[in-house]
Amino acid sequence: MKDFDWILHRAQDLKGPDLIHYMPPLESNEALAQRSSASYLSLLGLRIFRAGLKHSVVDDKWPIFEQVFKGFNPVYVASLSDEALEQHMLQPGLIKHWGKMKALRTNAAWLLDLEREQGGFGQYIASWPVTDIVSLWLDMKKKGAQLGGRSAPALLRMAGKDTFNLSEDVMVQLRAQGVVDRVEDSKAKRDLLAIQAAFNQWHAQSGLPMSHISRMLSFT
Numbered sequence: 001m002k003d004f005d006w007i008l009h010r011a012q013d014l015k016g017p018d019l020i021h022y023m024p025p026l027e028s029n030e031a032l033a034q035r036s037s038a039s040y041l042s043l044l045g046l047r048i049f050r051a052g053l054k055h056s057v058v059d060d061k062w063p064i065f066e067q068v069f070k071g072f073n074p075v076y077v078a079s080l081s082d083e084a085l086e087q088h089m090l091q092p093g094l095i096k097h098w099g100k101m102k103a104l105r106t107n108a109a110w111l112l113d114l115e116r117e118q119g120g121f122g123q124y125i126a127s128w129p130v131t132d133i134v135s136l137w138l139d140m141k142k143k144g145a146q147l148g149g150r151s152a153p154a155l156l157r158m159a160g161k162d163t164f165n166l167s168e169d170v171m172v173q174l175r176a177q178g179v180v181d182r183v184e185d186s187k188a189k190r191d192l193l194a195i196q197a198a199f200n201q202w203h204a205q206s207g208l209p210m211s212h213i214s215r216m217l218s219f220t
Helices: 004-015 029-034 037-050 055-068 074-078 082-089 098-118 121-126 130-143 151-159 168-176 189-206 210-219
Strands: none
Touching: 004 189, 004 210, 029 121, 037 055, 037 074, 037 098, 037 121, 037 151, 074 098, 082 098, 098 121, 130 151, 130 189, 168 210, 189 210
């Protein structure tokens, strides 16, 4: 496996010496913890509805979702019956997808549980160490709704939580360096742990955020 200096120099060769302009934005743990559950529920919903659809189409419709779902107040959304969700689906401008609608309700109930148990979703993700970020992905997949595959890391990136992202470009380079032996989106836990170990090594060598290392690796 190449060390971080190889990644850095290769990325600089391809993109120029000033890589900071290409790096994903990050929030502090304090900012993550202080964000409201309603804001996170809206973000969760946005990510779920974006999956498999053109992002700009979903983004354009999201203000209507915010209005119909009362600003994504988790108490309100978690209380919706099947009949109420069906009525919401009839609202003009919403994306009519029953599975994703139900996921909003499931995730609202999950966020309420996190408020009681850990102080909220923001505290939950802020306190999770980046050196074990794949375990956070797996926990989100297990406890949330429609957060498998790339959805959990994508949601964390949207929120500003530091995480690497296993895009196709990143996976190609990880395979080239012998970290994994395949590139497919579906990854066994063994593969995820191997990837985490590789990123932990580059993180220790560079002191840089995982998301920045990931972006540089994608450039290579």
